[in-house]
Amino acid sequence: MLSANLIFTISLAYVALLFVVAFLGDRQARTGKVSWIQSPIVYTLSISVYCTSWTFYGAVGSAARSGLEFATIYLGPTLVFVGWWFLLRKLVRIGHVHRITSIADLISSRYGKSTSLAVLVTLIAVIGTTPYIALQLKAVTTSIQVIVASDSGNLTGLPENDPASEIAFWIAAGMALFTIIFGTRTIDANERHHGVVAAIALEALVKLFALVAVGLFVVFALADGPADIFSRDAAKILQSEDMFDARWIALTFLSGVAIVCLPRQFQVTVVENTGEEQLRMASWLFPLYLMLMSLFVLPIAIGGLSMLPDGSNPDMFVLTVPMAVDQDLLVMLAFLGGFSSATSMVIVASIALSTMISNHIVMPVMLRTPWTSIERSGDVRRLLLISRRISIGVILLLGYVYFRLSGKSDALAAIGLIAFVGVAQFLPPLLGGIYWKRATASGAKIGLTAGFLLWSYTLFLPSFEGDLLLSANTIEHGPWGVELLRPQALFGLVGQDPLVHALFWSLSANVALFILGSLVFEPKPLERLQGTLFVDVFRTPAGDEHRFIRRSASAEDLFILAQRILGAEEALRLFREFAAGQGLDGDFPQPTDAFIAHLERRLAGSIGAASARAMISQIAAGETISLDELMKIADETAQLMEYSQEVEKKSVQLEATARELRRANQRLTLLDAQKDDFLSQVSHEVRTPMTSIRSFSEILLETRDLASPQAQRFLSIIHEESLRLTRLLDEILDMNLMDRGEASWNLHELDASVPLSRAVETCRGLGSSAGAEIHFEDPDSGIVMADPDRLQQVVINILTNAIKHNTSGKPEVRIGGRLSGSNYEIDVSDNGPGIPLTVRPFIFEKFQRGAAQSSSGGIGLGLAISKEIMARLGGTLTLVDNDGPGTLFRISIPTRIAIPTNAGENI
Numbered sequence: 001m002l003s004a005n006l007i008f009t010i011s012l013a014y015v016a017l018l019f020v021v022a023f024l025g026d027r028q029a030r031t032g033k034v035s036w037i038q039s040p041i042v043y044t045l046s047i048s049v050y051c052t053s054w055t056f057y058g059a060v061g062s063a064a065r066s067g068l069e070f071a072t073i074y075l076g077p078t079l080v081f082v083g084w085w086f087l088l089r090k091l092v093r094i095g096h097v098h099r100i101t102s103i104a105d106l107i108s109s110r111y112g113k114s115t116s117l118a119v120l121v122t123l124i125a126v127i128g129t130t131p132y133i134a135l136q137l138k139a140v141t142t143s144i145q146v147i148v149a150s151d152s153g154n155l156t157g158l159p160e161n162d163p164a165s166e167i168a169f170w171i172a173a174g175m176a177l178f179t180i181i182f183g184t185r186t187i188d189a190n191e192r193h194h195g196v197v198a199a200i201a202l203e204a205l206v207k208l209f210a211l212v213a214v215g216l217f218v219v220f221a222l223a224d225g226p227a228d229i230f231s232r233d234a235a236k237i238l239q240s241e242d243m244f245d246a247r248w249i250a251l252t253f254l255s256g257v258a259i260v261c262l263p264r265q266f267q268v269t270v271v272e273n274t275g276e277e278q279l280r281m282a283s284w285l286f287p288l289y290l291m292l293m294s295l296f297v298l299p300i301a302i303g304g305l306s307m308l309p310d311g312s313n314p315d316m317f318v319l320t321v322p323m324a325v326d327q328d329l330l331v332m333l334a335f336l337g338g339f340s341s342a343t344s345m346v347i348v349a350s351i352a353l354s355t356m357i358s359n360h361i362v363m364p365v366m367l368r369t370p371w372t373s374i375e376r377s378g379d380v381r382r383l384l385l386i387s388r389r390i391s392i393g394v395i396l397l398l399g400y401v402y403f404r405l406s407g408k409s410d411a412l413a414a415i416g417l418i419a420f421v422g423v424a425q426f427l428p429p430l431l432g433g434i435y436w437k438r439a440t441a442s443g444a445k446i447g448l449t450a451g452f453l454l455w456s457y458t459l460f461l462p463s464f465e466g467d468l469l470l471s472a473n474t475i476e477h478g479p480w481g482v483e484l485l486r487p488q489a490l491f492g493l494v495g496q497d498p499l500v501h502a503l504f505w506s507l508s509a510n511v512a513l514f515i516l517g518s519l520v521f522e523p524k525p526l527e528r529l530q531g532t533l534f535v536d537v538f539r540t541p542a543g544d545e546h547r548f549i550r551r552s553a554s555a556e557d558l559f560i561l562a563q564r565i566l567g568a569e570e571a572l573r574l575f576r577e578f579a580a581g582q583g584l585d586g587d588f589p590q591p592t593d594a595f596i597a598h599l600e601r602r603l604a605g606s607i608g609a610a611s612a613r614a615m616i617s618q619i620a621a622g623e624t625i626s627l628d629e630l631m632k633i634a635d636e637t638a639q640l641m642e643y644s645q646e647v648e649k650k651s652v653q654l655e656a657t658a659r660e661l662r663r664a665n666q667r668l669t670l671l672d673a674q675k676d677d678f679l680s681q682v683s684h685e686v687r688t689p690m691t692s693i694r695s696f697s698e699i700l701l702e703t704r705d706l707a708s709p710q711a712q713r714f715l716s717i718i719h720e721e722s723l724r725l726t727r728l729l730d731e732i733l734d735m736n737l738m739d740r741g742e743a744s745w746n747l748h749e750l751d752a753s754v755p756l757s758r759a760v761e762t763c764r765g766l767g768s769s770a771g772a773e774i775h776f777e778d779p780d781s782g783i784v785m786a787d788p789d790r791l792q793q794v795v796i797n798i799l800t801n802a803i804k805h806n807t808s809g810k811p812e813v814r815i816g817g818r819l820s821g822s823n824y825e826i827d828v829s830d831n832g833p834g835i836p837l838t839v840r841p842f843i844f845e846k847f848q849r850g851a852a853q854s855s856s857g858g859i860g861l862g863l864a865i866s867k868e869i870m871a872r873l874g875g876t877l878t879l880v881d882n883d884g885p886g887t888l889f890r891i892s893i894p895t896r897i898a899i900p901t902n903a904g905e906n907i
């Protein structure tokens with residue numbers, strides 16, 4: 001038999017172990033390195049704080065009383081975690097972005113950082129959690145009593161005398177001490193508690209191990225395996241008739257809500273979360289944990305019912321079954337399991353609640369009290385810590401008082417469910433807050449208040465069975481005997497399970513008034529902004545609110561404020577970091593809107609959004625939220641969609657235009673090809689007869705005796721005309737060949753002065769017959785890469801033009817070639833009429849004949865061909881601007897460095 005002393009000693013040793021783990025966890029976290037503390041497994045295990053002693057002991061009790069009903073408590077959370085993508089992921093993201101410290105903080109922050117809403121949620125959370133803490137005290141106390149009582153041979157699990165209050169008091173005091181030491185250990189009032197989380201994870205393992213050990217023992221040592229267990233008489237508990245009734249559905253729903261809305265669950269799942277990958281693993285690992293926790297509930301219940309005497313307390317089967325067969329080690333393990341379940345719940349719940357109380361009740365009061373208000377400097381952190389510590393003490397004291405008051409109710413599960421319905425009131429403002437932009441603070445407040453009052457009236461107060469506010473008579477017959485107002489049959493809803501009844505009325509009223517209030521009352525600008533930031537958290541970049549709130553404050557004031565909450569060192573680090581981010585050297589950053597918003601968020605991580613905002617508002621001047629901007633982001637989605645539709649429409653139009661252009665282009669290409677074909681065809685057709693005309697006229701010219709002077713003149717005209725026609729046709733053909741890229745090129749290095757001199761010689765005849773004087777200075781020699789015939793053709797063209805179009809009385813043409821930089825330039829100038837300014841820009845276009853009309857005989861292709869040839873040779877042909885009479889054309893072609901043939905030998 002285990003003696004009371006042994007139990008206390010082992011419990012103390014276990015608590016000492018928790019201390020060590022928590023201490024190591026804190027130290028690890030302070031090194032700043034990513035370590036096992038942040039592992040998703042530790043995170044998942046800490047979520048199992050859901051499995052309190054109520055689950056540890058009570059699930060077996062519930063199974064013994066109502067069969068499979070206990071499974072609902074595991075089913076709800078499993079559904080929520082498997083579907084983490086929808087709700088939990090968004091909550092965690094919002095928690096990170098807005099540095100949320102508690103569920104009260106989240107709700108208050110969402111609804112315009114409202115202090116009154118934060119206070120309301122905190123009060124409901126405290127009142128709702130108190131019974132739950134009492135439940136843990138009760139479980140541990142009962143378990144100790146059961147073990148101690150067994151010394152006197154009482155195996156029913158029912159205490160004989162009543163030292164319970166004393167034991168419970170000391171347990172509560174011990175838990176308060178542990179929580180104060182680790183929950184408010186550091187002077188940094190931060191939202192995360194790594195040490196505690198580590199200790200909770202260890203406790204999670206212990207309770208799982210203990211329950212599985214007892215289960216295996218029952219199934220394989222006390223019975224012959226599962227088949228044997230389930231064939232016992234007691235297995236008839238499974239045949240409960242009304243299994244999937246309203247209560248079943250209500251319980252599944254409630255437990256699903258509780259895994260999100262219970263302050264301690266919100267604390268471990270959202271506040272203590274350090275990354276979304278943790279949640280990803282928890283989404284399957286936590287349901288697995290729950291499954292293991294529930295695996296042996298039925299076998300232990302059946303085993304207890306069939307082994308222990310009638311009237312034994314089924315809530316203690318986990319303990320009394322191994323006790324009945326004197327398995328001391330197993331009893332001790334089971335006790336530690338229950339102890340772990342209870343302590344982890346109490347520790348996390350009181351941390352969560354004390355954070356809420358200090359941030360949302362104490363802080364706002366301090367901000368309004370003269371000797372602590374913001375005008376005074378000094379560290380508020382110490383005050384905050386003290387307030388947190390006192391809150392923890394008060395919370396546990398409240399739990400203890402409840403324990404004393406409600407001592408009559410024996411079923412653990414009933415108390416737990418009262419708390420579940422209480423916190424379920426947070427669901428409407430929570431869900432509405434993150435999915436419905438229009439939800440307002442007024443709606444949330446009205447709904448919450450109504451839901452809370454109805455919960456108190458229909459479930460919480462009646463649970464005292466007449467000892468608190470409502471008398472037994474009122475509970476039975478309604479206030480003043482008005483039957484319609486009976487707490488457990490409100491408005492004539494008779495015959496329902498009290499839990500379903502309370503859930504129905506409180507939540508319906510809550511939801512209805514929340515929606516109604518939101519629609520009736522206009523949201524304030526800050527509510528609207530926060531609504532958008534929360535609902536669109538995956539779309540709006542983190543810390544975007546500074547785009548919408550305009551404030552100004554001096555960096556010094558901000559620093560004084562920051563160091564009061566973060567401590568001088570941390571505040572300086574924050575300021576320096578931001579200054580560096582702004583590209584500044586000093587300690588203080590520019591107090592921009594972005595910085596003020598950043599600081600506010602950082603402070604919110606310590607004291608909650610509402611208090612952080614209140615503090616900043618006291619020193620920041622001219623706070624405005626630009627409504628225009630706000631509307632812009634509120635309508636962002638709509639705008640984006642509209643915009644993308646427009647873009648789509650435009651791109652369809654563009655595609656159509658492109659298609660049309662393509663078609664037009666094809667048509668043009670075809671026409672162009674047809675035109676080219678036509679031209680070459682015509683030229684060939686005209687050239688053939690021209691050749692014979694020319695040949696015959698030559699014969700006629702040579703046949704002297706036929707020649708009268710008249711005939712001679714005509715013949716010479718025929719000859720000239722045919723020459724001209726041939727030249728024109730040649731030009732057309734040449735141009736056409738070049739256009740089609742079929743002209744042949746004989747490129748090699750040559751001295752440019754050679755084709756130049758040849759061209760001048762060729763034109764001398766034409767010059768003297770036209771009476772024009774050609775001045776040709778000795779040209780420079782320069783090596784170029786060119787086709788000599790083509791280069792010569794260009795010079796002849798230009799020179800011919802200069803003679804041909806020169807109408808001056810004493811025509812003169814100057815031509816010369818010289819090296820200029822890396823080019824060889826040939827200038828041809830004349831003293832003719834020049835080219836009119838209006839024609840100059842187009843003079844190189846095909847068939848452009850400028851001022852000259854048919855008299856000069858050309859068809860306007862010479863310059864176009866010449867320009868094209870020069871381009872192919874890598875050079876240029878330009879008409880040089882000149883003011884005076886005459887024309888100056890410049891042919892320019894890049895020179896090559898002449899390589900002497902014996903260069904290699906010289907080196």
Ligand code: ADP
Binds near residue numbers: 803830834858859
């Ligand atoms: P064309 O066969 O008509 O000479 P070009 O392309 O060689 O064709 O010249 C186009 C037009 O440029 C000519 O018709 C003439 O009006 C003008 N032009 C060219 N060179 C001169 C010049 N040196 N002096 C005056 N006009 C010129």
